[in-house]
Amino acid sequence: MKKTYIIGLLVLALLLGLSITGYRYYSKIKKPNVEVTSDLYIPTGADFEHVKELITPYLNDLDGFIWVANKKNYPNKIRSGKFKIEEGMSNEALVNYLRGGEPETILLTFNNQDSYEKLAGRISLQIEADSITLVKTMTEKQFLELNGLDENTGLSIYIPNTYEFYWNTTAEEFRERMLAEYKKFWTAERIEKAKNQGLNPIQATTLASIVQKETSTINERPIVAGLYLNRLKDNWPLQADPTVIYALHQKYGQDSIIKRVLSKDLQINSPYNTYKILGLPPGPIGMPDISSLEAVLNPAKHNYYYMCASVDRIGEHEFTHSLRQHNINARKYQQWVNEQGILR
Structure with a gap:
């Protein structure tokens, strides 16, 4: 009886020990360990030490993560990318995701x-x-x-x-x-539209970059594009202030602030100064968005050759085919600029 009792206790202790060990292993593998949902950025070439450093702030039990990662050979299968780790993830789910899940x-x-x-x-x-x-x-x-x-x-x-x-x-x-x-x-249709304006895709992009810089008012862009195309077709200089500003930035640095183009600026020697050169500059003065590109490909049809910033509709322009009217508009704008104290 006594011997049987002792054997029973030993078996019970063994089972209890196995249960405790099993629970510990289960906890390491299955128990929630990620404390907060977050984006984890793993850089190219990162090793396991780096990953541990990155992931530590989000885990309750780092040792458990390391144990599961080693069991699944994760240190030799680290992938770079952005990974969205979720609150409540277990070490098993986390390692499986980092090893083989789709990056964000x-x-x-x-x-x-x-x-x-x-x-x-x-x-x-x-x-x-x-x-x-x-x-x-x-x-x-x-x-x-x-x-x-x-x-x-x-x-x-x-x-x-x-x-x-x-x-x-x-x-x-x-x-x-x-x-x-x-x-x-640049579909075949868009290439054909550019050709109809006497332009190839690069030239159309160059003109669109000027249109974009000239006006932030999207519904004006086809009008501005039509005006510049009128000038190009009649062999007039574009005389676009944004190209002069671009030339000034090339000379004095990108951080130089230019709110007003002065008469002396128009004399700058640059292939981007469209007051001095005929035709388009050597390339775009910025990256035009799709609305500006479409404006060049689908310009408004009109007889405007002159434009001047409007003082009555800020952000828009006054358009005309008359030099006399343009001079009136220009004087009005220059007076307004002077009143605002804009010297440069």
Whole structure:
């Protein structure tokens, strides 16, 4: 009896020990461990030590995560990207997701930037690639030449919009995607429309960049495009102030603030000064959005050759075919600018 009792106690102790051990293992694997829902960004080339450092703030039990990760060989299967970890995730669910789940995408957005550096700065805030690598990639001579571009025209392929990307997109992948989007935009129909205006896609983009800089009022853009096309067809200089500002920025730096173009500015020697050159400048002065591109492809038909900022409808323009009326409009605007104390 006594021997049987002792054996029973030993068996019970063994079962209890196995139960405790089993529960501990179960807890490590199945028990909720992620304390808060968050986005986890794992950079390219990260090792397990780096991942542990990144994920520690979100876990209740780091040791349990490490144990499960090792059991599932995660340290040798680390993937980069943006991962959305959910509150209440177990170590098993977390490791399985990081090992084989679909990374999150981001919505990448950029607007009318007027230099590679500004575009790269904007993009590097949204994906893993850094701005220096982006600029180097976007201006790579071999890539530009292969696609009939140069440094003056290369900005043409970057059409402002919102695009879906993976966070760990490389600079090369970003560039190639933008080239693909550019080719997708320039359908046979749009190429034909540009041809009808005497332009190819790069020239249309260049003119659209001037239209974009000239007016932020979208319903004015077809009118402005029509005015500049009238000038081009009649071999007039465009005399577009935004191109002079672009030339001044090239000379004095992108950070120089120019709110008013002065008479002396019109004398700057630059292929972008459309007061001195005939035709279009060597390339776009920014990245026009789709509304500006469509304005050039579908311009308003009119006989306007002159435009001046309106003082009665701020943000809009006064259009005319008469030089006399334009001079009246210009004097009115210059008087208003002087009253505002805008000297430069």
